[in-house]
Amino acid sequence: MKKLFLYSIVAFIFLMEIISVQAASNLEVGIHDNYKEVLAGKDIWFTIKIANLEDTGKVDISLNYWISDDKNSIIAENKETTAVQTQASFVRTFNVPINAKPGKYKINVKMDYGDSKEIAAETSFNVVEKQIDNRMYYIIAFVAVFVLVLIILIFSYKKMRDLFEKLQIKIKVRKIIKERELNKK
């Protein structure tokens, strides 16, 4: 029930901002902008839109959809049959395999219906590498250096204070001796 509700929400959003490749006729597959770049191992959501089917009644269709890489190798695939009357829209998802290399990929959809009728559509997306936010590393490094400097300062404060006091004593002693010598003269 929860899954169905989620599917519905996503479908509504996709239908508002869909980018689709109009295939031969009556079949569109689209990916929302947010999923145009995905990480390997993550889900990709897409919509399959069927419209203007020739027959007016309910028609049994067979949907094949798969992800292919730039060499047209299939990396994920699914198949389902359903009945459609005139038009329909489906939201589907694939989990991009974790070992998918960064690059351009396609979602391909083929619909079989009626007497050996077939139409296809496709759309593309990119698998990208995880971007490391260097800013976080800089912040961590800065904080680490700051803490280290603070610790060094605390430990060396006493030492520096002692050194300073000893220097003051030496200066004072020299002054006392000099004044005594002057007074003698």
Add this chain to the structure above:
Amino acid sequence: MASLLIITPVEKLQEKANLIVRSFKDIPGIYVSLDKTQKSIENILKKAEINTNNLFFIDCVALKKTRDDVLHIAPDRLDLLESAVSAFMKGIKGKEFIIIDELSTLLIYNNENKVAEFVEKITECASQHDTEVVALSPKTKGEELLNKIFNFFDKVEGR
């Protein structure tokens, strides 16, 4: 130069100190006073008709400045005391002496090992300069300390 440790009854300590200072007539001296203020010591010496003009005082009792030519150092700051004594030894030209009156008082503010280390450094520094060291200690106090520092001195009286 020689270093001398004098162990004597408490009541005779000042008498011994007076004798030592008197014996170093006309020789500059560093008087490290650990149980009396510089003012008290100077009065006692003057009463005994001892010239104090050649003495440089390090007062470890009164920590408030009394005179410009008197150093005031807290008795728990052996590092500063050692610095001051060394500075005097290096600064005073020719022969000089140092008198430490009285050594066991340092045990109130420092542990034995620290005091022993201090004595060792002073005697070592003195041996490198033209300085005679005389340390006074009462018979009844700081026996453990005395056992540790005997060997730092060329001569021990009253053992």
